[in-house]
Structure formats: structure tokens, C-alpha cells
Amino acid sequence: MIRFENVTKRFGTHTVLDGISYDIHHGETFVIVGRSGSGKSVSLQNMIRLLTPEEGRVWVGDDCISEAEGADVTRILARFGVLFQSAALLQWLNVEDNVCLPLRQTQHLPEDDIRARAAEKLALVGLEGVGDRMPSDISGGMRKRVGLARAIVTQPEIIVYDEPTSGLDPVISRQIDLLIDNLRQRLGVTSVVVTHDLYSALKIGSRVAMLHEGRFAVCAPPEEFVASSHPVVRDFLRAQGIADMDDVRKAFDT
């Protein structure tokens, strides 16, 4: 579905991604974890063409998004829904208008259909009855869910989440994780998640990849990831108090 081929990304003399290659399969949830500044978000931004690599290619299906131009970029990006770290809601539009925005601006649908689809997606993320509220009047967790409703309103094949639980308390974070998992199952989409929250990564990920020094230290299903002996992974697990998958399950049970 998505393929990185020897992708190298540099900022000045600093190499953030160093010839990285990986595939993301249809229908899976691929989670990229790593320390701050390890290149998680840069990897994601290369995927959605907010950045382009110095070397290598990024493929989305049969399309090379890293080398596409003009209308081709728009066509390829139409396959994506993106939840940004800050939710990126337009502050002068209310919740309903934010969710309606991509439909109003990019599709020729009757207004009634647009509103119906927005209401359906808001219900899907558990936000019925808040359509007339402004982004500044709702909590951070609700803003993320509105951002998610906006990301899925165009019925994308791939949903990209940039730090979906950052800035949220643990209870709300776990709710967002369950919502991501629920959406993958109900909509059958491919999900790509960038996070530093290992509980989240191990709960929702089909595979978890740890970025370190521009490359993946480990890329494996959650059980194998937790059992990895790689020192960087062990440090990361220890820092978040995770010894095995039981710790992750307990966090979600409570």
C-alpha cells in the first residue's frame, strides 16, 4: 500500500532519515515510535508530501508521491485522511463546518448530503450534538476527535495520525487509541500512526517500528517488539514502565 524505498532526508548537514525502506500493508496499523527528534514526523510528512526526500522514493499504491507534481499530488493525497498533532481545526469555523470543509471545497455534493455525512462521522467518533460549538470551546480530546471526523469524512483508504495522544491525559489517550482501533475495523482502512506513547503503539499496532538514528532499530508485531533485546528498545520500554504485553493490557483494562 505504502512503500519507502531507500528514503534519505536531510536538514542541512543533519541526516534525519538515512536510506530507510519499509512497506505498509493494506488494512494494517503501522506504528512508528521513537524519541523526540528521531524523525517520526519527518517520515510521516514525506508520506503525505509535506516534505520530499533528498534520495529514494515514496510510493502510495502504484503512484510515486515523492516525485508527483500538480494535480497528481492532489489525486494521490485524496486517498489520505490526516489527523494532525494539533488537530489543525480552523478556529473561525464551528465543529460541523470544520468537518464539512473538505467536502464543501473539493466535492460537488448537495448541502444536505454534506451535513448528513458530517453528522455521521461526528457520531462515529462519539461527538453527537456538538456541531455548533467552536473549536475554542471544546477540550483537547474533543478537538482531536473532530480532527479525526474531518479526516475520515472523505472516506479515505489511509488514515495518518501524527501524535494522536500527545497533550491528552491517560484516560482520554486510551479512548483515542480505542477509537483508532475501532475505525480501522469498521472502515477497513490502512492506518499509520506516529507516537512516542508505547502503550498506545503496542495496543493498536499491527506492527511497531522504532526509529533510531535515521533507521528502524526494530520493526515487528507488538509481542516481538516487547521481547526485543535491542538496547534502544529496551531503554524505551523501561522508561515507560513496560515489561511485557500484560502491562499494556492492564493499562487498557483499567
Added chain:
Amino acid sequence: MITREPQIVDPPANTFAAVGRALIQAWQGAGRGLMMLLGAAAQTPFLFSRKNRADVMNQLYLVGIKSLGVVTVVGLFTGMILALQVGLELRRYGQENSIGTLVSISMLREMGPFMTGLVIAASVGSAIAAQMGTMTVGEEIAALDVMGISPLRYLMMPRLVALAIMMPLLTVYTNLLGIFGGAIVGASQLGISWEAYFDNAFRYAENKDLYVGLFKSFLFGLIIVTVACYQGFTATEGAVGVGRATRRTVITSFLLILVVGYFVTRLFYQ
């Protein structure tokens, strides 16, 4: 897409390198700003489409109606100052009856568009830069790009249309108030009758004076929206970057209004 790669360059080796780099960056910025202006102008056929007309109307209201208060004060007092300064000098030669002509020609040719341009650059231009800058650092511009919504069409085009239409209209309003302000000073401090002042004011002013002034104000509108959107869309580094974009918008707009104003005057009055 508006979103661009971050510009990371090594510190300049010496003063000459710093000056050279600043010049190159200024030219690059001018080129990018011009491309953005052309890109937004190319979207103006969609002015009345369902997707854009509400935003256009809203911007017309914000630029035109919301600016009326400050433009009223600036226009009125510009004319009053002109009349007082010139009138006191002319009275020494017994020519104070001529202030109507001087005030009207000054307002139509230069002071009307110039003062309106400065006021709109400082109020509307800075507001546009702050809004676009906040949206850029808050990932909202990136979100629009990824959703397939052109920021040039959705954000810049309505502001471009609003400034292109409202700047000449506001300039006409400033001109009228300036001339009226001159009449107040003439009547109250220089002993010139209202009839004599207005007769003098409109007898020697030509249509060309009005049209050149309106052309200038149209250009100033394009300058303000281009500089503000360019600075906003290229803002970085959070709140500090938004502040920097706002300051640069006001300074750059002021300088360009002065320079372009001079060259347009030179073009039409040789």
C-alpha cells in the same frame, strides 16, 4: 502546495556574505510572493462560486466597513494638517484662497492613496499576516494542502479581491474627508468661505489626478495582500515567527508603498 521545505543554511562567513545572502533571499521572496499573487489572481474566476462567495463577502466587510473608523480620522486630519500648514504660509503672500486647490490635488494624487495604504497595511495587512502565520505554525495550512484545498484559493483570493476593490473605494472616501477637513480649517482658521474653498478645490483638480490616485491605491492593495500572505505562509518558529511575520509585513508594505508610489507618480507626471 504552499507548504515548503524548511530553509536551513550555514551562518554567513562574513559581512559581505551576509549582505549578499540577504539580497538573494529578498529577491527569492519577491519572486515567490509574485507567484503567489498570480496564483491567487488565477482563482478570481471562482469569486462567486458557492465555495468562495461567503469568504469574499466577509473579507469585503472586514477590509471596507471595519476600517472606516480609522480611515475617517486619518483622512479628515490629513486634510486639516495640509490646509493649516499650507494656508499659514500662503497667508503671508495673500494667497490663502488657493488652499482648496492645494489640498484637493495633494489628496487626490498622493496623500489619499498613501495615507489609506499605510492605514490598511498597519491594520488589515498585519491582521492577515498574523492569521496566516498562526495557521501556518498551527499546521492548518498544511491540513488544507493535504485535504486538497488550495490556500491560495480558499484564503488568499478572497483577501486579494477585498483589498483590490476596497482600497480604491476607501481612497475616494479618504480624499473626500481630506478635502472636507481642509474646508473646516479654511473656514475656521483662515477666514476662507466654504464656497470659495470648494470652488477652488474642484476648479483645478483634473480627472487624471483622481484616476492616478485610484490606480496607486489598487497597486497598494495588491502589495499589502501579497506581502501579508507571503509573510504569513512562510512563518516559522511559533509565536515568535508570527510576530516577526507581522512586523515584516508592516515594514515591507510601508517601504513598497513609498517606492511604488514614487515610480507611479513619475510615470504619470513628467
